[in-house]
Amino acid sequence: MRFPTPRHxxxxxxxxxxxxxxxxxxxxxxVPVDPELAMAQWAALRETYRRxxxxxxxxxxxxxxxxxxxxxxxxxxxxxxxxxxRFRAAQRAAEAEHFRRWFLDHxxxxxxxxxxxxxxxxxxxxxGRELLAGxxxxxxPEAHAEAQEVLGVPVVSLRxxxxxxxxxxxxxxxxxxxxDTAPAQLAYYPEAFSPGSRRVLERMFPHAVRADxxxxxxxxxxxxxxxxxxxxxxxxxxxxxxxxxxGYEPVPVDVSELRKAGGGPKCCTLEIRK
Ligand code: ARG
Numbered sequence: 001m002r003f004p005t006p007r008h009x010x011x012x013x014x015x016x017x018x019x020x021x022x023x024x025x026x027x028x029x030x031v032p033v034d035p036e037l038a039m040a041q042w043a044a045l046r047e048t049y050r051r052x053x054x055x056x057x058x059x060x061x062x063x064x065x066x067x068x069x070x071x072x073x074x075x076x077x078x079x080x081x082x083x084x085x086r087f088r089a090a091q092r093a094a095e096a097e098h099f100r101r102w103f104l105d106h107x108x109x110x111x112x113x114x115x116x117x118x119x120x121x122x123x124x125x126x127x128g129r130e131l132l133a134g135x136x137x138x139x140x141p142e143a144h145a146e147a148q149e150v151l152g153v154p155v156v157s158l159r160x161x162x163x164x165x166x167x168x169x170x171x172x173x174x175x176x177x178x179x180d181t182a183p184a185q186l187a188y189y190p191e192a193f194s195p196g197s198r199r200v201l202e203r204m205f206p207h208a209v210r211a212d213x214x215x216x217x218x219x220x221x222x223x224x225x226x227x228x229x230x231x232x233x234x235x236x237x238x239x240x241x242x243x244x245x246x247g248y249e250p251v252p253v254d255v256s257e258l259r260k261a262g263g264g265p266k267c268c269t270l271e272i273r274k
Contacts, residue, residue, distance in 0.1 A: 002176070002247050004228035007054040010102070010270040011046055014038045014069035015061040019261050023089040024137075024166045026262030038257035042069060045231070045253050045265055052229050052251070057272075059102045067092050070263045071270040072121035072169060074099035076147065077108075078131075078273050083150050084113040085120045088138050099270075112150045116143035121270060122167035126153075127184035128177025134168025136160035136194075156204070158197040164217070165192035169266045171216065172201075173223045175209070175230065175248060185209075185246075187223065187239065189216035209246070215239040219255070222264030231265045 017038045019027050049056050061068050074095055076083045082103045085096040096113070103111050116139075118124075123139035124147060125132040131151065133144040136159045148155040158168060165171040171192035176185040187209040190198050201208065211221055220236025230243050231251045240250035255264050 002228035004226040008272040010057045012059045012061050012068050012071045014042050016063050017069050018066040021091050024262040025163050068095050070267040072267050073119045076120045076124045078151050082108050082111040086114045086118050088117045116140040118143040130154045130156050133157050134160050137166035159194040161194050162192050171221050175225045176227050189221050209242050211239050219264035222266040224266050233264050
């Protein structure tokens with residue numbers, strides 16, 4: 001029996017969603033996107049969270065920022081402290097300020113904007129004990145030290161090596177946070193990481209769930225778990241079975257339109273940790 005804990009998420013409706021530039025291998029501007037379907041899939045994701053008892057806040061989308069739906073890239077919030085974002089791609093740069101404003105307008109007073117390239121929860125994954133920090137494609141390794149200093153939590157750097165898994169949250173997610181006596185329970189795709197980083201993951205999380213190539217290739221590792229329910233792309237069937245065997249409850253969602261920009265459920269979901 002697994003016990004969910006209520007979460008607080010920030011999401012951005014994909015009103016201006018499009019794929020008109022290429023900043024990761026998933027994005028092909030010649031493939032048509034159905035904006036209504038993207039909105040319907042996103043709304044279904046939001047309703048899934050609400051049905052599971054979570055709080056979802058929404059930020060106003062902005063014209064000209066088609067990737068703003070991927071809210072996870074715009075803030076890392078631990079203990080009510082907000083570390084904002086600084087995007088690598090010029091096309092996304094302006095998103096960071098809209099999210100900074102949102103936090104300011106919603107009463108957050110401890111907000112720091114990074115000086116290094118930092119794509120927030122795209123590359124930062126909180127285990128409850130340490131912050132796993134990805135680099136290799138987006139977030140600057142020096143942003144890892146900056147996050148440790150600003151958030152006051154231990155940071156473990158991990159190197160991504162496959163361009164399809166350009167953010168840490170495309171290759172790894174937390175199922176259950178660490179307790180006083182046990183490390184976090186994770187699911188990840190080993191092949192997305194450098195040999196040294198794989199060894200770090202094996203050493204720290206010997207009981208982690210390892211996903212196979214097809215489950216990674218549908219962005220199955222871009223999951224969101226509340227300790228019990230695992231919201232993940234519907235195509236990740238084997239991973240869902242593995243998780244069900246461990247007592248988790250898979251909650252499949254269709255994110256086919258959003259995946260055309262290289263995103264899944266987690267990319268759309270910024271977690272606010274009080
Ligand atoms: N098109 C977006 C980009 O390449 C997708 C971001 C996905 N977000 C994430 N948290 N992995 O920046």
